[in-house]
Every structure is written in C-alpha cells, then in structure tokens.
Amino acid sequence: MNYTLARNATAAAVVVCGTLALLAAIVAVAGYAPGPALEALWRGSFGSWYSFTSATLVRATPLIIVGIATTLAFRAGVFNIGGEGQLLVGASLAAFVVLGVPAGAWSVPLGLGAGAIGGAVWAAIPAVMRHRFGVLEVITTLMLNAVAIQLVGWLVHGPLQEPTHVYPQSATIASPAQLPIIASGTRMHAGVALALLLAAGAWWFATQTAAGFRWRAVGANPHAAAVTGRIDVARTVFIVFVASGALAGLAGAVEVQGVALALYESLSPGYGYTAIAVALLARLDPRAVVPSALLFAALEAGAGAMQRDAGVPSVLVKIVEAALILVVLAFDARQRRRLAVAVVA
Amino acid sequence: MRDTAPAIVLRGITKRFGAVAALAGADVVVERGTVHALLGENGAGKTTLMRIAFGLVAPDEGTIERNGRALRLRTPLDAIAAGIGMVHQHFSLVPAMTVAENIALGGRGAFSTRDAVERVRRASVAAGLDVDPTALAADLSVSMQQRVEILKAFAHGATLLILDEPTAVLPPRDARALLSQLRDFARAGGAVVLITHKLREALSAADDVTVLRRGATVFHARVTDATEDRLVEALVGARAAPVQSTHGTPRGAPVLRAEGVGVEIDGVVRLTEASVSAHSGEIVGIASVEGNGERELLRVLVGTQPIARGSVERPARVAFIPEDRHRDALVDEFSLTENLALGDAARRRGRMAWRSLGAEAQRVMSAFDVRASAPSVLAATLSGGNQQRFVIGRALRDEPQAIVAENPSRGLDVRATAFVHDALRAARNRGSAVVVYSSDIDELVELCDRVIVCFAGRVREVPATAAAIGQALVGAAS
Numbered sequence: 026m027n028y029t030l031a032r033n034a035t036a037a038a039v040v041v042c043g044t045l046a047l048l049a050a051i052v053a054v055a056g057y058a059p060g061p062a063l064e065a066l067w068r069g070s071f072g073s074w075y076s077f078t079s080a081t082l083v084r085a086t087p088l089i090i091v092g093i094a095t096t097l098a099f100r101a102g103v104f105n106i107g108g109e110g111q112l113l114v115g116a117s118l119a120a121f122v123v124l125g126v127p128a129g130a131w132s133v134p135l136g137l138g139a140g141a142i143g144g145a146v147w148a149a150i151p152a153v154m155r156h157r158f159g160v161l162e163v164i165t166t167l168m169l170n171a172v173a174i175q176l177v178g179w180l181v182h183g184p185l186q187e188p189t190h191v192y193p194q195s196a197t198i199a200s201p202a203q204l205p206i207i208a209s210g211t212r213m214h215a216g217v218a219l220a221l222l223l224a225a226g227a228w229w230f231a232t233q234t235a236a237g238f239r240w241r242a243v244g245a246n247p248h249a250a251a252v253t254g255r256i257d258v259a260r261t262v263f264i265v266f267v268a269s270g271a272l273a274g275l276a277g278a279v280e281v282q283g284v285a286l287a288l289y290e291s292l293s294p295g296y297g298y299t300a301i302a303v304a305l306l307a308r309l310d311p312r313a314v315v316p317s318a319l320l321f322a323a324l325e326a327g328a329g330a331m332q333r334d335a336g337v338p339s340v341l342v343k344i345v346e347a348a349l350i351l352v353v354l355a356f357d358a359r360q361r362r363r364l365a366v367a368v369v370a
Numbered sequence: 371m372r373d374t375a376p377a378i379v380l381r382g383i384t385k386r387f388g389a390v391a392a393l394a395g396a397d398v399v400v401e402r403g404t405v406h407a408l409l410g411e412n413g414a415g416k417t418t419l420m421r422i423a424f425g426l427v428a429p430d431e432g433t434i435e436r437n438g439r440a441l442r443l444r445t446p447l448d449a450i451a452a453g454i455g456m457v458h459q460h461f462s463l464v465p466a467m468t469v470a471e472n473i474a475l476g477g478r479g480a481f482s483t484r485d486a487v488e489r490v491r492r493a494s495v496a497a498g499l500d501v502d503p504t505a506l507a508a509d510l511s512v513s514m515q516q517r518v519e520i521l522k523a524f525a526h527g528a529t530l531l532i533l534d535e536p537t538a539v540l541p542p543r544d545a546r547a548l549l550s551q552l553r554d555f556a557r558a559g560g561a562v563v564l565i566t567h568k569l570r571e572a573l574s575a576a577d578d579v580t581v582l583r584r585g586a587t588v589f590h591a592r593v594t595d596a597t598e599d600r601l602v603e604a605l606v607g608a609r610a611a612p613v614q615s616t617h618g619t620p621r622g623a624p625v626l627r628a629e630g631v632g633v634e635i636d637g638v639v640r641l642t643e644a645s646v647s648a649h650s651g652e653i654v655g656i657a658s659v660e661g662n663g664e665r666e667l668l669r670v671l672v673g674t675q676p677i678a679r680g681s682v683e684r685p686a687r688v689a690f691i692p693e694d695r696h697r698d699a700l701v702d703e704f705s706l707t708e709n710l711a712l713g714d715a716a717r718r719r720g721r722m723a724w725r726s727l728g729a730e731a732q733r734v735m736s737a738f739d740v741r742a743s744a745p746s747v748l749a750a751t752l753s754g755g756n757q758q759r760f761v762i763g764r765a766l767r768d769e770p771q772a773i774v775a776e777n778p779s780r781g782l783d784v785r786a787t788a789f790v791h792d793a794l795r796a797a798r799n800r801g802s803a804v805v806v807y808s809s810d811i812d813e814l815v816e817l818c819d820r821v822i823v824c825f826a827g828r829v830r831e832v833p834a835t836a837a838a839i840g841q842a843l844v845g846a847a848s
Binding site: 233235239250253257 | 701712716724
C-alpha cells in the first residue's frame with residue numbers, strides 16, 4: 026500500500042512537473058517570456074486562497090463529477106462520451122424545475138434531483154439504442170451533445186427566457202435554490218464538497234460493493250461476466266449508462282445552482298469533454314479523478330490569468346492539455362503491451 | 371475424364387507443429403471428374419492436409435502435383451492461380467457488402483456494380499447456385515453465405531474445390547442440395563474434396579474415399595468398393611483395451627436431467643429430442659465432433675441455453691467449467707481473489723467481503739496447487755496450467771451437486787491433465803454428478819463411467835469403449 030502510494034505520488038509529481046516544463050517550452054517557442062507567464066498561471070490557480078477556491082475548485086467541481094461519471098462508465102465498457110449533453114440537459118431540467126416551483130427549503134435537493142433525472146433521461150436514449158439495435162454509443166452520445174446544445178439555445182430564447190425577453194438566458198434562480206457558499210468571501214459553494222463526497226463514494230462503490238464489482242467485471246470481460254458470473258450483461262450496461270448520465274446531469278444542476286444561477290448557452294465551456302481527459306489522466310481510478318480534475322481546472326483558471334496579466338494567449342494551455350492526454354494514452358498502451366508480453370512468456 | 375492426370379496428388383506429406391506430428395506421410399490422389407471424401411476423426415489431420423493443398427500451411431516434407439505437374443505453393447494466391455478454391459468452416463464474407471461486391475473483392479482494375487452483378491448472375495446460373503447478387507451478405511442465411519463462398523471460388527477460376535465440413539452448418543435439406551450440386555460440378559469436369567467426419571455422407575456423395583488416422587493415410591478406395599464396416603475400422607483402428615475407471619461410490623439418484631430437449635438457434639435445429647441424465651456419484655462423458663450439438667447440450671444442462679422443447683431438472687448448485695478459459699472463465703486483469711468472487715457475482719449483495727474472499731482464494735490455491743505468490747496477483751500472470759487449476763478449484767470449492775466441464779484438459783500437459791482428472795473423480799466420489807465433454811475419445815474412456823454421443827443434434831448412449839464411441843461419432847449404426 027505504501028509502495029503504491031509512493032509510486033502514485035511520484036507519478037503525480039512527474040505529471041505536474043512535465044506539464045509545467047512543456048507549457049514553459051511552448052510559451053517560449055511562441056515568443057513570450059515563460060517566467061511571467063508561469064507566475065501568472067500560479068497566481069490565477071493556486072496563488073491565493075481566493076483564486077484556489079473561487080477559480081480552481083469551482084472549475085474542478087463539474088470536472089470531478091462528470092469525470093466520475095466517465096470513469097464508472099468506461100470501467101464498465103460503456104463509452105459514454107455524451108457527458109456534455111447530459112450535463113446541459115441536467116442543467117436545463119434543474120433550471121426549469123427550480124424556476125417553476127415556489128422556492129423553499131426543498132429547492133436545492135429538488136433542483137439537484139431534477140438535474141440527475143435530466144441527465145439520466147438523456148443517457149437513456151443512447152442506452153436504449155445500444156441495447157435494442159446495437160448502435161455504437163460513441164456515435165450516439167456525441168451526436169446528442171449537439172442536440173443538447175440546441176435544446177438549451179431554444180429554451181433560453183423561448184420558454185425559459187427571462188421575463189424582459191432581452192437576454193438569451195433564464196431568470197436568475199431564487200436564493201433558496203442556490204447552493205450555499207461554504208467559505209465566506211469566496212465563490213466556493215456546497216457543490217465542491219458534494220463532488221469530493223461523490224468521488225469518495227464512487228471509489229467505495231466500485232471497489233467495495235457487489236454491484237460495483239459486477240460493473241467492473243462486465244467492463245473487463247463481458248463473456249466471463251456472463252458465463253462464469255451469470256451476470257445479466259445487457260441489463261448492467263443499461264444501468265451503468267443511465268447512472269453515468271445521472272451523474273453528469275447532477276453536475277449540470279450544480280453549475281446552475283452554484284455558479285451560473287441561471288441557464289444560458291455558454292454554461293459549460295466543454296466540461297463534458299474535458300472530463301473525458303480528466304478520467305483518462307486518472308487512468309479510470311475514481312480516487313485519481315480529484316487531483317486530475319484539479320490539474321485541468323488549475324490550468325484553465327491559470328490560463329485566464331496568463332492572458333490577462335502576461336498577455337500570453339490562453340489557447341497555448343489547450344495544447345498542453347492535449348499533449349498531456351497523448352502522453353498518458355501512449356504510456357497506458359505501452360504498459361498493456363508489457364503485461365501481454367509477461368503473459369505470453 | 372478418368373484417363374487424364376489427377377486433379378491433385380499429395381504424396382508423403384508430413385507436418386509437425388512443435389513436438390506434435392499433425393501429418394506423418396499422408397497421401398491423397400483426387401481424380402478429375404470426381405467427388406473425393408477425406409475422412410478422419412478429430413485431429414486426424416484432414417484440415418491440415420487440405421490447408422497445405424491450398425497453400426495456407428507449408429509442409430515439412432512431401433510433394434504436390436496438379437494435373438500432372440509439380441506444384442509449389444507459397445501462399446493461397448499460388449493455389450488460386452493454379453485453379454484451387456477452398457471453402458473454410460468459418461466464412462469470410464464482409465457483412466456490409468453485397469454478394470456481388472464480396473465476390474469482386476480481391477479483383478483488379480475499375481469496379482462497376484452493374485458488371486459485377488451481371489457476372490455473379492451468370493456464374494450463379496451456370497453453377498446452379500441460386501443467389502441474389504444485390505443482397506447484403508449480413509442478411510444471408512448460413513446456406514446462402516456458403517453458396518457465395520463457393521461462387522467466390524468459381525469466380526477465381528477454381529476447377530478443384532476443397533470444402534471443410536460443409537454440411538456441418540446446414541439444415542439437412544440444404545446439405546443434400548449442396549452435395550448434389552457438388553456432384554454436378556464434378557460431372558462437368560471439376561474435382562471436389564469433401565472434408566468430413568460423417569460416414570454416410572462420404573458413402574452417399576463421394577466417388578472415392580481416403581481415410582486419415584493420426585496423420586497418415588490408412589485407407590483409400592472407390593466408394594463402391596468400401597463398406598461402412600471397413601471405413602469404421604480404418605477410422606477408429608485397433609485400440610488398446612480401455613482402462614477401467616476405478617469407481618468406489620455407487621451411483622445415486624439422478625441429479626441433473628434433460629428430457630426431450632430441443633434447441634433451435636437462428637432457425638437451425640441444434641438439438642432434437644435430447645434426453646440425458648447424470649446421477650450423483652458418476653461421471654458422464656459427452657463425445658461429439660464439434661458442431662453436432664454438444665455445445666448446446668452442455669449449456670442446456672448448465673442453464674444458460676434457452677430450450678424450445680422439453681424440460682430440464684437442475685439442482686441448486688451447478689458448476690460450469692467452460693472450454694475457453696480466457697474468454698469465459700477468467701478476467702485477466704482481475705486478481706485471483708476477484709476472479710474467485712466472479713464465480714457467483716450475480717448472487718452477491720451489499721458489500722464485498724474481500725478479506726474472507728482472499729482467504730478463500732488462498733485455500734483454493736493450496737488445495738488445487740495453484741502456484742502464485744498471493745491471491746492478489748493478476749490472473750493474467752499465471753501459466754495456463756495454474757489458471758486451469760484455479761478455475762477448477764473455484765468450481766469445486768463449495769461441493770456443487772452437479773459439475774459440467776467442457777474440454778477441461780484442453781491445452782494442458784500430462785501432469786496438469788492428471789490433476790484435472792483426479793479433481794473430477796474426487797468430486798464424483800464425494801457424490802457430485804459430473805458431466806464431461808471432451809474431444810479426445812481416450813480421455814473419455816479413461817475418465818467416464820458412461821458415455822453419450824452427440825451426432826447431428828441427437829444423443830445416444832454408447833458403451834464406454836473407444837471403438838463404440840468412434841463408430842457413433844461418425845454416425846455409423848452400432
């Protein structure tokens with residue numbers, strides 16, 4: 026246990042240092058001074074209590090929740106890359122319910138529940154298509170993302186538009202429906218704590234419960250799961266699909282009730298897509314999703330500060346993120362080949 | 371036609387795979403204008419010999435002549451150029467393409483759908499094989515797919531057609547039609563090699579017959595000169611007297627029972643009126659040439675194969691040891707403890723008791739001699755013998771009332787095989803009902819108290835001797 030802990034800590038250190046070195050190199054190649062750029066990045070992400078809580082942690086929250094959804098799904102062999110769409114539909118349903126029902130003490134859980142249901146319903150569509158017709162979910166979930174974006178657009182220009190009909194957004198949700206701020210003077214809302222609890226819960230579920238074990242068995246070898254474990258593989262896949270959609274939808278509700286406080290089109294800067302990268306960098310380990318999400322959130326939070334303070338285009342950070350994913354995937358592939366060689370030998 | 375040189379002559383062919391001699395001096399002479407049956411039991415070398423004739427396998431020794439001229443085959447392309455076509459047991463059609471596109475695959479130059487369709491239409495009329503050239507391969511029945519494979523061979527100019535167990539996948543009516551079409555093709559000047567294990571089929575459809583046993587040609591004659599008895603003798607050979615399976619426990623009550631079971635998969639009948647029972651304290655062997663319903667029968671007994679007719683009685687705990695360990699029995703990237711837990715994953719509730727499961731895995735490891743440093747190592751890192759010992763230990767650990775094992779010693783060395791046999795005997799002596807399918811007759815004779823043979827989807831109990839099993843496997847009357 027100590028050995029793996031030390032190894033994981035080393036790996037994390039290597040990833041962080043490598044990321045920073047790569048970013049410095051790219052900034053330099055692009056013709057900017059790396060020193061001030063990295064300093065701005067630091068200031069914007071971890072440099073102060075305010076930037077850490079209000080920029081990094083708040084951005085990490087949807088990444089953690091959707092990252093968990095992606096991790097559980099991929100582990101079970103469900104390639105749900107529709108986190109973005111499920112998040113948006115969850116956000117829409119949460120806004121719809123919270124705005125439509127008189128505000129009260131129940132408003133927060135009601136909105137969160139509505140978000141989870143919205144995401145679950147949106148994921149049920151590709152789940153049924155895979156179950157009934159064998160349609161690849163990689164394609165259907167991706168396409169439904171585009172549909173979800175249009176759906177939000179229609180809602181905020183139509184039925185959910187704010188009363189003055191000027192801005193393309195919904196009315197602001199009442200304060201009883203808003204997630205409480207848990208550190209005064211910051212923007213850190215209760216959703217941050219919820220995300221951390223969910224990450225711990227997902228790890229516990231996957232490793233300690235019989236249902237989680239079945240999910241992992243189905244993903245690792247569906248034939249053995251069916252023949253030796255007598256597991257109903259099709260049913261398990263369906264449940265995993267819907268559950269991962271519910272989590273992504275919950276993340277949408279958290280964004281609406283904790284950060285945006287209204288529904289609008291640019292609610293998610295691609296959290297659903299970045300979450301896939303988060304899950305892959307975490308190598309589909311729910312525990313590692315939290316640091317992985319923090320790294321991506323810090324990069325994005327810092328990128329804003331870098332552009333503002335040092336004049337370095339924030340898009341350079343995107344290049345680093347992409348490089349990070351490629352390195353992790355290549356490393357994973359090499360490890361798997363090594364395992365295969367060990368088996369043959 | 372008979373006075374011209376033979377369509378193909380394979381002489382003195384030997385082929386070793388590692389220490390195993392698949393072929394040891396096999397000879398076949400296929401005359402033009404004939405259908406030639408190549409008979410043999412499982413592992414006699416029929417398929418290997420014909421893969422050599424099609425350039426898929428290079429022989430260690432021996433010569434090949436085609437129409438009187440020496441032939442060297444480096445790849446199947448050489449064989450196709452020499453007018454040899456082969457239809458394998460598993461078809462190789464692209465499901466998303468039409469029949470015409472599938473047949474045109476591998477051609478050169480511009481592709482015109484209209485020309486391809488027209489060519490296939492003409493070829494199918496000429497060969498008497500009715501196929502719709504515009505149908506998608508994915509929509510075709512198995513019989514139709516086979517026709518397309520044959521047309522594909524004809525389209526490449528094949529005058530010698532090799533078919534590996536072509537009737538195994540066909541309903542009886544289609545099988546008869548296919549055999550008569552093959553005879554027509556031979557009458558028109560072609561030549562056909564029919565790899566088969568079915569005696570009756572060889573006697574009714576072929577002109578000549580060659581029998582292989584343990585990689586060598588042991589019999590060759592015109593069909594008119596061959597009788598069923600002589601063919602059986604050639605196929606099975608003189609076997610050593612069976613080793614008596616020592617058996618301490620008396621046979622008890624029936625534990626596992628199938629009555630009049632019928633199974634259909636995709637409209638093809640796999641099992642008809644199958645009645646089998648296994649009693650407490652006995653090992654029942656299932657003998658079958660692959661594809662005669664044995665797979666379905668085992669899964670009916672285990673309870674994972676739905677049945678169309680009949681009834682099955684099953685005790686609460688039936689352990690299943692599937693043939694393909696990597697696919698069906700183990701999760702390679704799970705630890706041994708996790709793989710142990712997989713055994714009844716569907717019934718588990720609440721939290722996983724990892725600590726006691728780990729102890730249980732440790733017990734299985736020591737009781738069944740699974741050599742691994744700890745229960746926490748990944749299954750993938752174990753050797754094949756250790757993996758199989760673990761799989762068997764997992765199946766037997768809670769003393770199930772019935773055990774169904776499918777080729778449980780496949781791929782294992784002598785020591786590991788003996789271990790598997792001892793474990794199954796011990797389970798029987800404790801009072802379990804054990805059902806074992808094996809593709810090795812000698813293994814069944816050694817291990818089993820009774821033997822049931824599956825042939826063409828029907829089951830029949832035969833005496834537990836190699837000769838009786840061998841005869842029943844090829845469909846000979848007892």
